[in-house]
Amino acid sequence: MLGIICAMAIEVEGILNLMENKEETQKAGATFTKGTIFGKDVVVTESGIGKVNAAVTTQVMIDTFSPFAIINSGVGGALSESLKVGDIVISTCAVEHDYDTTAFGDPKGLICFKDEQIVDIPADENLCQKLLTACETLENTTVLKGKIATGDQFISDTAKRLSIGKEFNALACEMEGGAVGQTSYRNKIPFAILRCISDDLTNSTSMDYETFKGVAAAKTATVLSNFIKAL
DSSP states (O other): OEEEEESSHHHHHHHHTTOEEEEEEEETTEEEEEEEETTEEEEEEEOOSSHHHHHHHHHHHHHHHOOSEEEEEEEEEEOSTTOOTTOEEEEEEEEETTOOOGGGTOOTTOEEOSSOEESSEEOOHHHHHHHHHHTTTOSSOOEEEEEEEEOSSOOOOHHHHHHHHHHHTEEEEESSHHHHHHHHHHTTOOEEEEEEEEEOTTSOSHHHHHHHHHHHHHHHHHHHHHHHHTO
16 A cells, blocks of 8 residues: 655645545544545545645555555755756655754754764655656656655745755755654654645745645645555
8 A cells, every 4th residue: 555645725626536446534633535536545645734644644644554665745945046846745754854863063954863873865766766657747847856855844034945955965854854854764664755845936925836836736646546546
């Protein structure tokens, strides 16, 4: 079974519209909808915004449905001038840009587990390549693979975005992917992050985000449809 986690209802709706044989399960305040898409078993949930919400729903999904892989799909903000609204970023890895223990001499973003330390959380290369292939039907869309930066902040300031992009060599920022990635990584579940740019470096206010997020969510649903069909 493939797991799909989105932060917002508008991002989940496109997946649910494709799904047949739906069954709902309520856990930890979230609704997990299991069904079939093109005959493939899929479970999807709306996590809510932010890293804790994303981590909780990811762990519940793993414990309850044992997905063979998890895709975190949604919208994001551009950190690169190469990206415009409607373009796609597929993760090679994720970093938590607001994870900061530099006071102890650690590099920014270093996550400390009891048995290892890591900055870049690696996404599954095979999943990323399949998502890249699923983007081939999109027109007038730049599709890039690269690092995605996650933090519990909506970054609207252009200078701050450029700073995060430069510091971490990241292409896009958002608020859930790193947490989905960290939870999946520790459970040894392959993951990938798919983001459609809803606000670029010339349109970076919350008003622009509200305007474009519906368009961006529809595009990620198209990519996921192509991805699932090819599984």
